[in-house]
Amino acid sequence: MKSIVTIGGGTGQYTLLSGLKKYPVALTAIVGMADDGGSTGLLRDELGVLPPGDIRQCLVALSEAEAIVRELFNYRFDAGSLKGHNFGNIFLSALEKVAGNFEEAVRVSGMVLATRGAVVPVTTHNARLVCRAGELVIRGEHNITPARIPAGAVFSLEPAVYANPKAVEAIERADCVVIGPGNLYSSVMPNLLVNGIPEAIRRSRATVVYNCNLMNKTGHTDDYSVADYAREIERRVGTGRLDHVIYNSRVPEPELLARYALEGEYPVMAACEGLSCSLIPADLISRKMPAPRAGDPLKRTLIRHDSDALAALIVSNCLGGL
Numbered sequence: 001m002k003s004i005v006t007i008g009g010g011t012g013q014y015t016l017l018s019g020l021k022k023y024p025v026a027l028t029a030i031v032g033m034a035d036d037g038g039s040t041g042l043l044r045d046e047l048g049v050l051p052p053g054d055i056r057q058c059l060v061a062l063s064e065a066e067a068i069v070r071e072l073f074n075y076r077f078d079a080g081s082l083k084g085h086n087f088g089n090i091f092l093s094a095l096e097k098v099a100g101n102f103e104e105a106v107r108v109s110g111m112v113l114a115t116r117g118a119v120v121p122v123t124t125h126n127a128r129l130v131c132r133a134g135e136l137v138i139r140g141e142h143n144i145t146p147a148r149i150p151a152g153a154v155f156s157l158e159p160a161v162y163a164n165p166k167a168v169e170a171i172e173r174a175d176c177v178v179i180g181p182g183n184l185y186s187s188v189m190p191n192l193l194v195n196g197i198p199e200a201i202r203r204s205r206a207t208v209v210y211n212c213n214l215m216n217k218t219g220h221t222d223d224y225s226v227a228d229y230a231r232e233i234e235r236r237v238g239t240g241r242l243d244h245v246i247y248n249s250r251v252p253e254p255e256l257l258a259r260y261a262l263e264g265e266y267p268v269m270a271a272c273e274g275l276s277c278s279l280i281p282a283d284l285i286s287r288k289m290p291a292p293r294a295g296d297p298l299k300r301t302l303i304r305h306d307s308d309a310l311a312a313l314i315v316s317n318c319l320g321g322l
Contacts, residue, residue, distance in 0.1 A: 001026050002319050005174040005206070007122075007191050009035065009054035012182030015286075015304060016211065017061035017117070019311030025319070027117030028170040029058040030197075034129040034157070034190035037142030039076070039085045043093045050102040050126060052092035054187075055119055059106070060088065063113035073113065103164075120170060122191045125161035129190050132156070145186045148219035155189055163196030171200040176318045179233060180211040181305055185220050192236035201237045207318045208237070211310060212247040214285065214303050218264040225271035226279075242277045246313055249281035252303050259302065280317055284309050 004025050006016055009032035017029055031054050036044055040053035056073060063070050073088035082090075088109075095105035106119055131138040133153040138144050171177055182188045192198055201208060212229050216222055221229070226247045234242055247270060251257075260266065272279050286306040 002175045003028070003170075003173060004176045004178060004314070004319075005030060005170050006178045007188070007197075008032065008180055008182045009187045009191070010057065010182050012180060012187065012211075012213075012305070013054070014057045014061040015307045016178065016181070016310060017058060019307035019309075020314065021062050021064075021116050022308070023311065023315050025315070027062065028174070029062065029117065029119045030122050030167045030170065030191065031055050031058050031119060032187060032190045033121050033123050033125075033127070034141045034186070036128060036140050037145070039089045041140075041142055042085070043089055044126075047093055047097070049093040049096050050121065050124065052089040052096075053086070055106055055121060056086065056088035056092055056109075058119045059109055059113050059115055062110075062115040062117045062119065064116050065112070065114040069113060073109075103166075118166075118170070120166050121164055122167050122197060123161045123164050123194050125159075127157040127159055127161045129186065129193075130156050130158045131185075141186050141190070145183065146219075149185065155185060155193060157190065157193045161194055163194045163200065168196050168200045171197070171206070172204050174204060174206040176209060176314065177201060177204060177206045178209045178211065178314060178318075179237075181213050183217060183220070184213065184224075184229060184232060189232070189236070192233070198236050198238070202241060207243045208241055209244045209246060209314060209318050210242050211305070212245060213268055214248050214252075214305065215260060215265050216268055221268075222264070223266075223269070225269040227272050227275050229268065230272075230275055230277070240276055242275075244278045244280055244318055245272070245275060246280045246282065246284070246310070246317075247272075248284040248305075250283040250285050252285055256303055278317075280313055282309065282313055284313075 005028045007030045035051040040051045075087040096102045129141045133150040286304045
């Protein structure tokens, strides 16, 4: 059976895994550990646990349990002292305390959710994402995400941490490694800042794919093109290491574009000059609008990848079909 390793976090990886799990492939989701906002951030600070939020999303994406169980893990309290907390985050944090380590908590949660594939934290060490630009220092993913990042900013993890050996092994054995989609600097890049991950990608014989974002993020990737995103990824994994770049070729509906424009966000420009890899343009925008969830304090994107279209492209172009 062919193996696919995905690297990322948040909604982007959830979307990707939701499509890939429909194929007869061995899946491993390597998940970032830099999240420190919302329910996840409170649990990290108050209980001293590793961040459960992105892990929980990937577990639910790969789950083959009944719908009510998946909904339970995604349930967010909208009143009382637990307001804003997600049940799945609390469950994972409690399991970490009971089991004594985060990896065991993830494994047991996977059993409860009957996941079709493995979910692996990129590191089991506690670290925070840091952005530096001259005298400006921004600490924490939850502070970096809404900030305006100056050109030439340098990102790092503090303290420097080493990769989970299971993540390194999965990358080295993979037939295909898929990076993104997701917020470039606060969701995707933190995985590539972990010592051992870029090196494993360079050693691996896997086909390496980058899924480019649909929309640019204000203050982070203003006016970025497909080539700009790909070059940022190659700065970490090595120039020329990307075999394929998948990007969207369809213009979103005018009413959606107008809503994004109010916040200064526009589609990623489909310019790919200077890239030596294979380019795969396609209509990747989902026609389904995300349903709002009670108690969710986060602004959810309205222009999202079509999980089935994205998965189909990866399987047909990067694994030669099945």
